[in-house]
Amino acid sequence: GAGVSQSPSNKVTEKGKDVELRCDPISGHTALYWYRQRLGQGLEFLIYFQGNSAPDKSGLPSDRFSAERTGESVSTLTIQRTQQEDSAVYLCASSFGRANYGYTFGSGTRLTVV
């Protein structure tokens, strides 16, 4: 596609439920990144994919968080047993190769856990 697409744009869920957030990167972009942005905060790195592999999962905050990528394309970030502290905007970015020239971000998914 022309840009990075994320869905849903907004998600309200009850505490304890599981949620899936989707990212469609730009076609041909081999690298994909997930970040979390809490209100008034910077971007917190979660996970990075090169192709379908995730060489760096160091940012995942707990074992309730997992992510996968298939076909070197779509990625899904899953949060199990959501907690209120998971409320944030989840941003996805993609790049071609090593991103010498920057990353393209989606508009994010705003997750609210009530």
Next chain:
Amino acid sequence: GEDVEQSLFLSVREGDSSVINCTYTDSSSTYLYWYKQEPGAGLQLLTYIFSNMDMKQDQRLTVLLNKKDKHLSLRIADTQTGDSAIYFCAETIISGGSYIPTFGRGTSLIVHP
């Protein structure tokens, strides 16, 4: 420190120049970026600079890099109300062959008439 640091707020008058400052962390950082985030939107890449450069100019934007002090700045000339947004500084740290960008907390630029 381990963080990319930026001041949180900057207020300027329309037509004036804005200077947003950032200190980064890693002397091996190769790429440094400025992103703009408008309300409810993702991050938009404004400009980038390689660490072997001192300055880069792109229309109203000027990026200055002081490698000795690990200091990066973004100057916006003739600031307009449409420039009001959050500006993020980011560095790419080369670690184990992966290029993971690290972002500052963002500077909220408020442009008033």
